Amino acid sequence: MTESTTIRWEQDRTGLVTLVLDDPDQSANTMNAAFRASLAAVTDRLEAEKDTIRGIILTSAKKTFFAGGDLRDLIRVTPETAQELFDGGLEIKRNLRRIETLGKPVVAALNGAALGGGYELALACHHRVALDAPGSKIGCPEVTLGLLPGGGGVVRTVRLLGIADALLKVLLQGTQYSPRKALENGLIDDVAATPEELLAKARAFVDANPESRQPWDRPGHRIPGGTPANPKFAANLPAFPATLRKQTGGAPYPAPRAILAAAVEGSQVDFETAQVIEARYFVELAAGQTSKNMIQAFFFDLQAVNSGANRPKGVEPRQVRRVAVLGAGMMGAGIAYSCARAGIDVVLKDVSPEAAAKGKDYSGKLCAKAVSRGRTTQEKADALLARITPTADPADLAGCDAVIEAVFEDTALKHKVFQEIEQVVAPDALLCSNTSTLPITALAEGVERQEDFIGLHFFSPVDKMPLVEIIKGERTGDEALARAFDLVRQIRKTPIVVNDSRGFFTSRVIGHFINEGVAMVGEGIEPASVEQAAAQCGYPAKVLSLMDELTLTLPQKIRRESRRAVEEAGGTWPGHPAEAVIDRMVDEFGRPGRSGGVGFYEYGEDGGRGALWPGLREHFTRAGSEIPFEDMQERMLFSEALDTVRLLEEGVLTSVADANIGSLFGIGFPGWTGGVLQYINGYDGGLPGFVARARELAERYGDRFTPPALLVAKAERGETFTDAR
């Protein structure tokens, strides 16, 4: 019998066995090789000593109950090693099945988060009690990494909750529930207030159920809500593909489809066969490119970015206590809310007390909504609002240790507002601007302490968007960069760090996506197909509707300014075919976008978006100008990816993880790609395949698709885009 190294066996005199998950080599328990061997050993022993055992409690000595599959292993799976993964997974499933059918009561005492593999272990127990601790989450988030729960999670949730609830509540969205919500939705059976109560409740179940069995092992068990064999259920089946389409927008996400198939197919066969079906789909997803992209981005890159791989070392962490927000418009109001929510006192300044108060009202509305939805208490909401002081008087900014400016996008105005307050705030206050395009180095010229000046680019709506782009100006010091980083983490957002340049990373790259879509309209392509192409790529917003949201006059103004700057410096403006379309829309047809009531779309009285403007077809669309759908999609994706490589070449971007996370969290680059540079890594044929396709696009659609030297060199050297840290 092999020994168990990661599962500790504790047995009391009454024959109650407590299996304690406690991997000695890791901070969290995962489904690694050591766990697999330990589970086999423990299962053998349980069977061998069955007669002396009264019941089993499964719990953990770590902060989380069990973390799930080891992503370091999963990201390395290839079609060649897939069989190994299949066999290993099946072994774990069979051992869990042996424990589940031992004839003894088995209870999961969830002392902390039980997500993915953790919840799957709990599902193999007859009873699930969770400690109601803050931050303790329960569910199957595998879908968000392009995977499915391959440890029996599909098979058991379907048998526990029924196909529809298993899919909609657990599997397809990957919802992470608090213990109380997990209880309400039937994922667990009980909650406990303290660790002592948790174990007491687990023991009580064992005492009361000496011969416990899973519902699906009792005679006559039927899957709740029925299976496709039942005509009543079958009538509802067509709704699932529609749900899938809604979730993925037709974009290439293989996991939801595989989950649906594993659930439905597995519901029509016996438990063992269903486990094999689940294993097959799991391995197919794990060996595929999408799960690798998503694991790389949403796990490894995100961790690198949030843990401060880019934060200057050796600068003591600092917390902001009182922040001045200048400008209480859309962005300032949102920034004030996010800071107050994180416990920071906010002085919100605008030109008049009324304008400042209006900015604070925005927080009032968000708080009221959060209270009405049960997401916060009235008390907490009141405390949040009490932290925001609206004002028009610069003197009220005394003592602020950070400033975030969000007035109109105008260099002279920004200089003026900083001059007004620089001597009033704390003498070492961090000075930040939320400009979305203006170079930080030039803005810094408006303040005395240029080393303390930095860009802090938030995204709209601030309360929902997780990203902040930190922009280092030429004279920004390391201390300011570290403090800006700490401030972003303090308000629980994700910081990426870039060097100064017009439009930085995010605004510049999203501009290419929009320009490409607009250019296609100018070429005579049907505007509805352009929108469809963007949606089916997996972009959250269609391209022309996004242009309308941002307003067409904005890129026009920025372009004219940038062009002047480039030409004054003796350069040539590269130009883009989208420019002529935007100029005609604004100057000839008077359609500036949503804020002006008309744009590429029509808008109702209430501002709601209507249909595409029929004039587009009349003035732009030409028969015979259609191009392959794949070209339309790749023109958008490539335009962003190629410019990101140029940004690396220019030194504006210095980290691959920042590029990937920034593109996913800031500007809606499709999630299945794993981010804008991972998209290149994972492209069919790798970097050489990407270069060849870029050249093809350049030939057909223009020089802007010519692959930059850095990309070509990396492709030739057989490299990919990664951070060598």
Ligand code: NAI
């Ligand atoms: P907004 O027009 O909604 O708000 C600007 C506010 O600044 C107004 O309330 C105005 O009264 C106030 N203001 C003007 N002069 C002032 C002064 N001397 N002192 C104090 N307040 C003054 O503009 P929005 O959209 O909030 O943008 C603000 C900044 O944020 C701009 O630099 C913009 O480029 C940037 N930004 C905007 C994003 C967006 O999606 N709208 C995204 C990221 C950055």
